[in-house]
Amino acid sequence: MSSDILFYLFAVLTTGSALAVVLNKNTVASALSLLISLVGVAALFVLLDAFLLAALMVFVYAGAVVALFLFIVMLLDTYGGDRKPFKKATIVASAFALALLVLGLMTFTRRGSLETSVSAATTEVVPVGASLRAYGEQLFTTYLLPVQIVGFLLLIAMLGVIVLSKKFEGLEDVK
Amino acid sequence: MDFSFYFDLPLWIRLTLQGLAVILVLFPIAAACSMAERKISAWIQGRPGPNRTIPPLLAWVPGIWILQKLGVFQLAADGGKFVFKEDPVPGGVNKFYFIAAPILAMIPALSTVTVVPFGAYLDSAGKLVPIVLANVDIGLLAVFAVSSLGVYAVILAGWASNSKYPFLGGVRASAQLISYELSMTLSVLPVFLWINAPGGQGTLSLFDVVQFQSQPGFWGGAWFVFTMPLSAFIFLVALFAETNRQPFDMPESESDLVGGFHTEYGAFKWSLFFVAEYCHMIVGSAVFILLFFGGWNPLPWVTLTDSVNALAGVLPFAAHPLFMGALGIAIFLGKILFSIFFFMWVRWTLPRFRYDQVMNIGWKKLLPLSIANLIAYTLGIALLHK
Amino acid sequence: MAVIQVERKPLSLAERTYIPQIIGGLKTTLKHFFQPTVTLQYPEQRPEISKNYRGVPTLVKDPNGREKCVSCQLCEFVCPPKAIRITPGEIPADSPHAHVEKAPQAFDIDMLRCIYCGLCQEVCPEEAIWLQNQFSMTGTSRAEMVNNKARLYELGGTLPDQHFKWDKKKAAEEHGNAH
Numbered sequence: 042m043s044s045d046i047l048f049y050l051f052a053v054l055t056t057g058s059a060l061a062v063v064l065n066k067n068t069v070a071s072a073l074s075l076l077i078s079l080v081g082v083a084a085l086f087v088l089l090d091a092f093l094l095a096a097l098m099v100f101v102y103a104g105a106v107v108a109l110f111l112f113i114v115m116l117l118d119t120y121g122g123d124r125k126p127f128k129k130a131t132i133v134a135s136a137f138a139l140a141l142l143v144l145g146l147m148t149f150t151r152r153g154s155l156e157t158s159v160s161a162a163t164t165e166v167v168p169v170g171a172s173l174r175a176y177g178e179q180l181f182t183t184y185l186l187p188v189q190i191v192g193f194l195l196l197i198a199m200l201g202v203i204v205l206s207k208k209f210e211g212l213e214d215v216k
Numbered sequence: 217m218d219f220s221f222y223f224d225l226p227l228w229i230r231l232t233l234q235g236l237a238v239i240l241v242l243f244p245i246a247a248a249c250s251m252a253e254r255k256i257s258a259w260i261q262g263r264p265g266p267n268r269t270i271p272p273l274l275a276w277v278p279g280i281w282i283l284q285k286l287g288v289f290q291l292a293a294d295g296g297k298f299v300f301k302e303d304p305v306p307g308g309v310n311k312f313y314f315i316a317a318p319i320l321a322m323i324p325a326l327s328t329v330t331v332v333p334f335g336a337y338l339d340s341a342g343k344l345v346p347i348v349l350a351n352v353d354i355g356l357l358a359v360f361a362v363s364s365l366g367v368y369a370v371i372l373a374g375w376a377s378n379s380k381y382p383f384l385g386g387v388r389a390s391a392q393l394i395s396y397e398l399s400m401t402l403s404v405l406p407v408f409l410w411i412n413a414p415g416g417q418g419t420l421s422l423f424d425v426v427q428f429q430s431q432p433g434f435w436g437g438a439w440f441v442f443t444m445p446l447s448a449f450i451f452l453v454a455l456f457a458e459t460n461r462q463p464f465d466m467p468e469s470e471s472d473l474v475g476g477f478h479t480e481y482g483a484f485k486w487s488l489f490f491v492a493e494y495c496h497m498i499v500g501s502a503v504f505i506l507l508f509f510g511g512w513n514p515l516p517w518v519t520l521t522d523s524v525n526a527l528a529g530v531l532p533f534a535a536h537p538l539f540m541g542a543l544g545i546a547i548f549l550g551k552i553l554f555s556i557f558f559f560m561w562v563r564w565t566l567p568r569f570r571y572d573q574v575m576n577i578g579w580k581k582l583l584p585l586s587i588a589n590l591i592a593y594t595l596g597i598a599l600l601h602k
Numbered sequence: 603m604a605v606i607q608v609e610r611k612p613l614s615l616a617e618r619t620y621i622p623q624i625i626g627g628l629k630t631t632l633k634h635f636f637q638p639t640v641t642l643q644y645p646e647q648r649p650e651i652s653k654n655y656r657g658v659p660t661l662v663k664d665p666n667g668r669e670k671c672v673s674c675q676l677c678e679f680v681c682p683p684k685a686i687r688i689t690p691g692e693i694p695a696d697s698p699h700a701h702v703e704k705a706p707q708a709f710d711i712d713m714l715r716c717i718y719c720g721l722c723q724e725v726c727p728e729e730a731i732w733l734q735n736q737f738s739m740t741g742t743s744r745a746e747m748v749n750n751k752a753r754l755y756e757l758g759g760t761l762p763d764q765h766f767k768w769d770k771k772k773a774a775e776e777h778g779n780a781h
C-alpha cells in the first residue's frame with residue numbers, strides 16, 4: 042500500500058518534471074528538471090526492486106549526462122537564456138506523437154498483454170535489475186545480441202564524433 | 217547485553233535515529249577536520265596556528281590550556297560565527313538556485329555515508345556482521361552514484377551567482393569532476409573483477425571487499441594496495457580531483473578565481489559548502505580504505521577477528537561483540553583520519569596544477585593508464601582462473 | 603655579451619609522472635611538521651627592532667632635559683600629508699633654558715595621516731624629531747591616534763648627543779663673541 046503511494050508520488054514527480062523540461066523557458070532550469078525526472082525514474086526502479094538499475098540511472102544519466110548538458114548549456118549561453126516560443130509545426134508534431142503513444146498504450150492494455158507480462162514477471166524469483174550477477178547473466182545470455190548491436194552503434198557514434206571534431210592537417214579533401 | 221529491543225522499534229524510528237547519528241558523527245568530524253587543516257598547515261609552515269581563543273568562563277579549569285592551544289574553542293567560535301553572521305544574498309543572483317545550491321551540496325555529502333560500513337562484529341552464531349546503515353549489495357555503485365550528484369551543487373552555485381569568477385569555477389568543476397569520475401570507476405573495476413571471479417559472489421558490496429582482504433593465507437590476507445598498487449594510485453589521484461583538493465582545486469583556485477564557485481557565498485551557506493567538502497573527503501577516504509587498505513583490519517595479514525580472538529585470551533571482555541565493534545570502528549576511523557591527514561599534508565606541500573595540466577592528466581594519462589590497468593588485470597585474472 | 607642558449611633537457615619518465623618530486627616535497631613538509639615553530643607570540647613576545655628602524659615620529663630632549671624642538675615649524679611645512687600641527691610658544695624668562703629661542707606650546711602629530719616618510723626628521727635643524735622604533739600605533743578613536751606633545755616626548759625620550767648647541771651659543775655670547 043505504502044509503495045503504491047510512493048509509486049504515485051514518484052510517477053507524478055517524474056512526469057511533472059519531464060513536462061517542465063519541455064515547458065520551462067530557462068534552459069538551465071530545463072536541464073535541472075531533467076535531472077529531477079531522472080532521479081524520479083531511479084526511484085521508480087527502486088520500487089521495482091531494481092536497485093542496480095536505479096544506481097546506474099543516477100550514476101550515468103543524472104550524474105554525468107545531465108552534468109554534460111548543463112556544462113554545454115552554460116558554455117554556449119552563459120546565463121541560460123530564454124527559449125524561443127514553440128513553432129506551430131512542433132506543436133502539431135508533438136501532439137501527433139502523444140496521440141500515437143496513447144493509442145499504443147491503449148491497445149496494449151485493451152489486449153491485456155501488459156496484464157500477462159506483469160504476472161509472468163512476478164513468477165521470476167530474482168528481478169533482473171536487482172543484483173549485479175542477475176543483470177550480468179541476462180546481458181550475456183538472453184540479451185546478448187541487442188547488447189552487441191547497441192555497443193556497435195555507440196562505437197560508430199564515437200568514431201563519428203572523433204572524425205568530426207579532429208582537425209586533419211594536410212587532408213583538406215576530407216572535409 | 218541485548219540490542220534486540222532496538223530492532224523491535226518501527227522502521228521509520230530506526231531510520232530517523234540512524235540518520236541523526238550520521239549527522240551527529242559526520243558534522244563534528246568535518247568540523248574537527250577544518251581545525252586540523254588549520255593546525256596542520258600551521259605546523260608545516262612553522263607556525264603555532266590558532267591557539268588563543270578561550271571562553272573566559274572556562275579559563276579557570278586546570279589543564280584546559282591544552283584545548284586552548286589546540287584551537288578547540290576557536291573551532292567553536294568559528295562555527296558560532298557562521299550561524300550568527302548576517303547571511304547576505306547578493307543582488308542579481310538567481311535566488312532560488314542560489315539558496316538551493318548549498319543544500320544540494322549537503323545531500324550527497326551526507327547520504328553517501330549510509331552505505332559505507334564502518335566495522336564489523338561477530339554475532340552469537342559466529343558470523344561476521346557489518347556495522348552499516350544500509351548494507352546494500354551495490355554498495356560501491358551507490359556511493360559513486362550519489363556522490364556524482366555533488367557536481368550539481370558546484371555548477372548551480374557558480375551559475376546562480378550571476379558573477380564571472382564563480383561561473384568559471386562552476387564550469388571548471390563540472391568538467392573536472394566528469395573527467396576524473398571515469399578513471400576512478402575504471403580503477404576499481406579490477407578489484408571487483410577479482411572478487412567476482414568465476415565462483416565468486418557477484419557483488420559490489422564494500423563489506424565483501426573487506427572480507428576478501430581478510431582471508432587466511434598469504435594472498436588472502438594481502439590488502440589490495442599490495443596486489444593492485446596501480447589501481448590504488450589511480451583511485452587516490454582521482455579522489456583528490458573529485459574532492460577538489462590541492463593539487464586539483466581548480467574550482468576554487470583562489471589565485472585566479474577569487475574563491476571559485478562560492479565567491480558570492482557567505483556565512484551559513486558558505487559553511488555548508490565547506491562541511492560538504494570535508495564530508496566528501498571523509499567518505500572518499502573511507503571508500504579508499506575499504507577498497508585498498510583492508511577496512512577495519514588492523515594490519516595486513518592480521519584480521520580484526522584474529523586480533524580480537526588473540527586479545528580475548530588476555531582480556532576476557534574482548535570477546536564481547538560490543539568491544540569488537542568498537543575496536544573495528546576505532547581502527548577504521550584511525551585509518552580515515554590518517555588518510556585525511558595525508559590529504560592535508562599534500563595540500564600544504566604541492567602547488568596547484570594549471571587547468572590544462574589537470575585536463576591532460578585526466579584524459580591523456582590517467583584514463584589510458586586505468587584502461588591498460590583494467591585490461592592487464594582482466595587477462596591476469598582470467599589466466600589465474602583458467 | 604654573448605647570448606648562451608641553454609638547452610632545455612627533456613624530462614625523464616619519472617619526472618613526467620611528478621611522483622619523485624611530490625615525494626620529495628612531502629618529505630620536506632613532514633620535516634617541517636615536526637620542527638619547532640619559528641614565529642613569535644606577538645603581543646607577549648616582541649620582535650627585536652633595529653636601532654635605525656623608522657617607526658612613529660617622536661620628539662626628543664637633550665641630556666640636560668631641554669626639549670630640543672625650537673618650533674621652527676619646518677617639519678610642519680615639509681610634512682607631505684600635513685600630519686603635524688605646531689603652536690609655537692615663548693620660553694618663560696626664568697627658565698634655565700631661556701636662552702633658547704622658542705619652544706612649542708603644542709605639538710600634535712596625527713598618526714592617522716602620517717605616512718612615516720621621515721621628511722620631518724630629515725628637515726629638522728635641531729635634530730629634535732626622530733622616527734624611532736615604536737612600530738605599533740593603535741587606538742579606539744580618532745582622537746586617540748593623535749600624539750600630543752606630552753606623548754611625543756614620552757615616546758621619544760632623551761637623545762644622548764653632546765652638542766649642546768644653544769649652551770655653546772650662550773657661552774660664546776657671554777664671552778663677547780656672537781658668532
Ligand code: SF4
Binds near residue numbers: 672674728729730731
Ligand atoms: S621638530 Fe624640528 S623642524 Fe619641527 S618645529 Fe621643532 S625644531 Fe622645527
Ligand code: SF4
Binds near residue numbers: 683711720
Ligand atoms: S614622518 Fe612624514 S608624514 Fe609623518 S610626521 Fe614626519 S613628515 Fe609628516
